[in-house]
Amino acid sequence: MKTLECGWGAMHLSVAERGRTSLVFVNSLGTDLRMWDSTLANLPSDWTSLRMDKRGHGLSDNAPKGYGIPDLATDVISALDHVGMGSAVIVGCSVGGLIAQQVALMAPQRVDALVLSNTAAVLGAPQSWQARIDDVNQFGMAEMAERIMPRWFAPKMLNHPEAALWRTLLARSDAQGYVATCAAIAGTDLTDRLGEVSQPALVVGGQDDLATPPAVVEMLAHRLPCAELVMLEGVGHLPAIEAPKAFSELIVNFVEGIVR
Numbered sequence: 001m002k003t004l005e006c007g008w009g010a011m012h013l014s015v016a017e018r019g020r021t022s023l024v025f026v027n028s029l030g031t032d033l034r035m036w037d038s039t040l041a042n043l044p045s046d047w048t049s050l051r052m053d054k055r056g057h058g059l060s061d062n063a064p065k066g067y068g069i070p071d072l073a074t075d076v077i078s079a080l081d082h083v084g085m086g087s088a089v090i091v092g093c094s095v096g097g098l099i100a101q102q103v104a105l106m107a108p109q110r111v112d113a114l115v116l117s118n119t120a121a122v123l124g125a126p127q128s129w130q131a132r133i134d135d136v137n138q139f140g141m142a143e144m145a146e147r148i149m150p151r152w153f154a155p156k157m158l159n160h161p162e163a164a165l166w167r168t169l170l171a172r173s174d175a176q177g178y179v180a181t182c183a184a185i186a187g188t189d190l191t192d193r194l195g196e197v198s199q200p201a202l203v204v205g206g207q208d209d210l211a212t213p214p215a216v217v218e219m220l221a222h223r224l225p226c227a228e229l230v231m232l233e234g235v236g237h238l239p240a241i242e243a244p245k246a247f248s249e250l251i252v253n254f255v256e257g258i259v260r
């Protein structure tokens with residue numbers, strides 16, 4: 001673990017620096033960098049990986065209010081600078097995928113390729129995020145965790161002991177960090193800029209994803225100039241947790257295909 005000093009505070013990083021293939025993992029709303037544990041365990045051991053908790057998530061500090069996806073993308077670029085990673089394959093889930101797209105637009109030279117899991121260029125209507133913020137403020141994270149679980153996990157995963165651990169993490173999450181990220185999502189629509197993303201992209205969705213349903217993920221793949229799409233059966237919003245072996249196999253095949 002390393003701590004990165006940013007303009008807004010300290011960011012906690014888990015860094016492994018080996019080998020030539022570099023990947024950066026950006027997590028989803030309400031999770032932390034441990035969402036990638038099982039995926040990393042299935043990747044070649046000589047690959048370099050960098051994971052980070054977003055502002056207000058995991059062990060990272062809360063930032064001042066009023067930041068957007070470009071600020072979160074700047075955090076990723078700062079993390080790359082911090083560990084001396086010139087460029088990398090950026091793997092992002094949901095809002096992490098939105099941040100990954102933003103990094104590709106802001107600093108294309110830092111992005112070798114994208115793995116966009118369960119995400120889109122716009123994640124739902126702004127009003128739905130304002131409703132989410134209002135609900136968090138009214139009911140708190142514990143109540144919200146109950147409501148969000150079926151949006152995270154496919155029915156067959158919901159009663160798995162691991163799902164209970166993630167529910168606990170979400171229930172204990174910092175509400176300020178959560179709502180600040182909801183507000184950043186609400187203000188972002190990259191649809192009109194997708195044509196500028198020239199890097200190869202692997203777009204992954206889950207047939208049972210209620211948060212970013214298959215049609216939304218398919219639309220992202222369709223609009224990106226150079227994308228391949230894989231839709232996983234029996235998987236919800238978080239394939240890295242629900243189907244880590246299948247997810248990491250997809251990453252390995254994709255990355256080996258582009259470096260060959």
Ligand SMILES: O=C(O)CCC(=O)CC(=O)O
Binds near residue numbers: 095152
């Ligand atoms: O996972 C994300 O980054 C955003 C979507 C989410 O939190 C799940 C939901 O919409 O309930």
